[in-house]
Amino acid sequence: MLTRNEMERYNRQIMIDGFGEEGQEKLKRARVFIAGVGGLSATASTYLAAAGVGVIRIVDHERVELSNLNRQVLHWETDIGRRKVDSATEKLKKLNQGVAIEAVAETITEANISQLVAGFDLIVDAMDNLPTRYLLNKAAIEKNIPFFHGAIYGFEGRAMTIIPGETACLRCVYRGIIPKEKFPVIGVTPAVIGCIQATEVIKYIVGIGKLLTNRLLIYDGLSMKFSEFMVKKDPNCEYCRHLTSKG
Amino acid sequence: MSIKINLHWHEWRELTNGQAVVEVSGNTTGQCLKRLLEQFPALDKEIFDKDGELLGYLTIFVNREPAFPEELAKPVKDGDEIHIVPLIAGG
Numbered sequence: 176m177l178t179r180n181e182m183e184r185y186n187r188q189i190m191i192d193g194f195g196e197e198g199q200e201k202l203k204r205a206r207v208f209i210a211g212v213g214g215l216s217a218t219a220s221t222y223l224a225a226a227g228v229g230v231i232r233i234v235d236h237e238r239v240e241l242s243n244l245n246r247q248v249l250h251w252e253t254d255i256g257r258r259k260v261d262s263a264t265e266k267l268k269k270l271n272q273g274v275a276i277e278a279v280a281e282t283i284t285e286a287n288i289s290q291l292v293a294g295f296d297l298i299v300d301a302m303d304n305l306p307t308r309y310l311l312n313k314a315a316i317e318k319n320i321p322f323f324h325g326a327i328y329g330f331e332g333r334a335m336t337i338i339p340g341e342t343a344c345l346r347c348v349y350r351g352i353i354p355k356e357k358f359p360v361i362g363v364t365p366a367v368i369g370c371i372q373a374t375e376v377i378k379y380i381v382g383i384g385k386l387l388t389n390r391l392l393i394y395d396g397l398s399m400k401f402s403e404f405m406v407k408k409d410p411n412c413e414y415c416r417h418l419t420s421k422g
Numbered sequence: 423m424s425i426k427i428n429l430h431w432h433e434w435r436e437l438t439n440g441q442a443v444v445e446v447s448g449n450t451t452g453q454c455l456k457r458l459l460e461q462f463p464a465l466d467k468e469i470f471d472k473d474g475e476l477l478g479y480l481t482i483f484v485n486r487e488p489a490f491p492e493e494l495a496k497p498v499k500d501g502d503e504i505h506i507v508p509l510i511a512g513g
Binding site for chain 2: 403
């Protein structure tokens, strides 16, 4: 049940065809796990908090550095040296007191990931390295949690939504290893991709629109072009081959 | 016979005289990539490893559908478009 204040606060999105009070109540009940508190997360978490997602857990072990500030817009100059989760929690709570922000200052590992994502309805992949993305993808499949992938480099971005058992997973598409490196990035790129991830999360929770499943979206900011490619479940995928497709 | 190879990576344009799309001929994706490298040899290390295998973080699409698992052996015909897409991991 929405309060009078919530009805007013979310009035413009409740007005959207197919959204309504029911959609807003679904957002209020939702529990979203966001892996990473960097560039993608800054945008995704901001818009999910603004939309009224009930619980957002953010996980990151790093502290804010000066070189983060060109893109990680939840962190400001006064936050340098603070834990990223504390800096982000403070801003998100100021944005929307009605959203519960759970801050976890840990490194996501094979040992703790299952516990970290337990009880969450969705996982947002806002990491900065492929090994942890694979861990998240695997945990999402094992626990049957929808998984919202985003990645960036320079002016380029990628996004894809994964519904375990129904669609191609990250491992069906990403098969190799990308060396961990200091990657170039301009802040607007994770903003674009983070917004796409947040859009997908909201659509999934509310149950409207067509998800970015079995499709890889490629954003080319320098050419200002979006390209879309079909992706398919790999019948030999080491992570999801055991799941029967319903789609 | 003309196949268009779309290179989805801006940094490669320094190696292709600024071209994002290169027209080649060939009956398979592998043949087309070979023609591409004949035109632009500097691309070789961007696409293949030292053993001549396709780099693991590249995905090949033909007419926007995945070429996997026959990424270098997928038959192509006149008018088809090959896309080479590097996957990325930054956040």
